[in-house]
Amino acid sequence: MRLVIVASNWPFPGHTVRAANVVVFELTRALAAQPGMTIGFLKVGVGLEGEPGPDAEELAGLAALAEAGVDILPEIVLPMRTTQGSPFAKLLNPKPEHFYPYVDHDGGAIARTLASWNADALMVPWSEWLTAACSTVPVLKFAYYGNPDHKAGYMRTLHDRRLNGWSLGYVRLRLGLSRLEQVHNEIMRRYEVLGDVAANDAEYYARRGHPNAFYIQNVWIDRFGERWRERRRALEQATPLVIIGNVGKLGGTANRYGLDYLGREVLPELRKRMAPGTFRIEILGSGELEPGIRTPLEGPDVVFRGFVPDIDEAMLAAHVFLCTNNATPFKVGHTRYLHAWTLGSCVVAHRDVSLSMPEIRHEENALLGRDASDIADLIVRAGQDQALRNRIGSAGWETYLTSFRAETVAGYIVERLRHRSGCGELRHNG
Template sequence: MTSKVRLAVVTANRPHPAHSVRAANVVIFELIRALAARPELEVGWLLVEHDGSSLATDDERNGSQFLQDAGVSLIGEMTLPKPTRVGGRIERLLAPKIEHFYPDYVHSAVIGRELSNWKADVAFVPWSEWLTAACADVPMTKFAYYGNPDPKTGRARTHHDIRLEGLSLSRLATLIGLRQLEKMHLAVMHKLDLIGDVANNDAEYYRNNGFDNAFYVRNIWIDRLGETWRPRRSELESPTPVRIIANVGKLGGTANRLGMEYLGRELLPALRERMASGSYLIEILGSGNLHPKIANLLSGPDIVLRGFVDDIDEAMMTAPVFLCVNNATSFNVGHTRYLHAWTLGCCVIAHRNASLAMPEIEHGKNALLGSSAAEIADLIATAAGDATLRNRIGEGGWLTYRELFTADRVAEHIAERIVNHFSFDRG
């Protein structure tokens, strides 16, 4: 190609570089900035919000100027009506349509006109299910930078509810509804030209469902500390008792809830056999409440529920071990928490399933991975007594992040996919 591809990034939030605003806004800003720096691309940004959305902060409103300073054209700001339910339960069951599950799908035409006025070649939608559906029929190449397939989380959570509380008619109806959602979700995704998923196993799911242009694209995170993580960790890390961060994020989140049950039911008994009482402390960070049955599994003097933590970086750097067993079950998804931990030089310990979603997570290089609760308990005990091992894993994680997961590296991959797509189509 000799001319630049005009890439319109369509978001539902206001990108901004300041670390004081929402993390998603900062991450998307970094991605747009990095895309705008690619010589193959001419980048514009379109904001699409719903009527009644939370008011933007002063910092967020100023994000437009920061994007312009980064070389991004401002396409415009659109406000759509609040989504309303379309279709009744019987109609959704017997004759489902896309708009029954994605009511914003009906706005593709108006969004398409806005993008066409800017002469966009590509509509690029990062991390938004509803906005991906809303852009599904825009008259240009469509690229979804995607997370979990839409029915996946609901299905996992409903099955977990059944396991904890039993089957009910409402849960059975939910599972039937999720089957219809999956059909309409795949109908939306088949309207797209490129799907870059942040989990390798989910990219495979789309390929198995007939979408040849689905591929794995790494997630990104922001590195707040750079090289200074080393002296900061040396200053903060508290080796006795060994602190183990075992959760970050809302306790009610599906992956967190499954991980916390595995921790309490499988791993904690193995760890109590492996390590002496009082030699370690498991810290669970995050707002919300545990399910009562899971809370019963996570009781004892070796467990602390800290709730929401203002300075999560400091909490993670105080702990010699960062434990994540959210992927220990059949619900395997990509998590930015691994990237977050790597930017802080954490010694990451996880279930080996983590590499199904993120193949860059490698045992002995940037993480310690076990295939069972007993193996993971052994790894925790070994790492607890071996600072050299912890430092090596922490260094390996930081280097992996710097090499593969920065916004610039991910933008390079995205730009390459886009250019190859156009070269193939026009060749």
């Protein structure tokens, strides 16, 4: 089978770049190693001809893929477009072009490029606009997807309303998002196969009528292998208890929710249990928080480190990796759990993370709490018990090796594509 990975990000395996770059690189590399598969890689961007191309690190990523047998196709740069239709038309009769300006009825330049390469199928990883743009390309299509397009906007408006109060703009935005949801599901049903990296979102698509929506695991890169053990021993200090409280941009919807919960709910409980100076929560990631989120996090026991060039070292030096994002209404899958597992981190989270990533299990590969009080208890327990931290961290790494390596997930993707094309049996059901 001839499969083209159509991506909006350049592939690169470094941990200091956006997760999408890592995922694109790892999936493309692993798919090229699958028997009977010929893989092409097509980067599609939007802008002006002659704008800067890939940088040195991204070129190195492309070279590594080419060495692995991937055919690197010439980049397509689509001219800038704006959405069509008036607000009134979007409300009464929403259409794809009202929300996704790069959808062509015949697949446009992307379809022509794939036809010249004799592609049998395409896969779009983690890109809302490009998934829409490829929805009319006349080949077998696989969407490797994350959040439904309206979900983040809807949840952000709810959070903004709680932080800043009600406004008329809130009503208009809710109406617009409801129409976006309608059109988005129409587009996703054009994909013969839809694998979503959050189990609850895969169930959402199935309920909305997609016949081949299923849960598929996310991927990450295992940078250190077994060497994480020695590096952790070298970097961890006895005191104070260091807790990673966030990774990634502070203004992201999931991170805003998680940091709000951390400051308002978990931190007060933790301060009841631990004396000043005995613990430190490190917030990693660039950007700013609204005062309503930032203020509860102020204090000597919380450090905003900003962008951290060597995020691996920061995570290896921490005793606990805490993620409270899924304690909130915005429940999604995250690669940060996989990143933490590849470093042997002791993961502490809310039990609802299992709704999105069922492989995360309490007392097996993570410590999962029912509420903020329970989460604080688990942090204290982990801080006092190095053997527990080692056991949870080792089990997390084993879970990563078993379920989340790109080679494993690539096998599932190929199996689904071959089954849908009538050339193979379906043994893995997500």
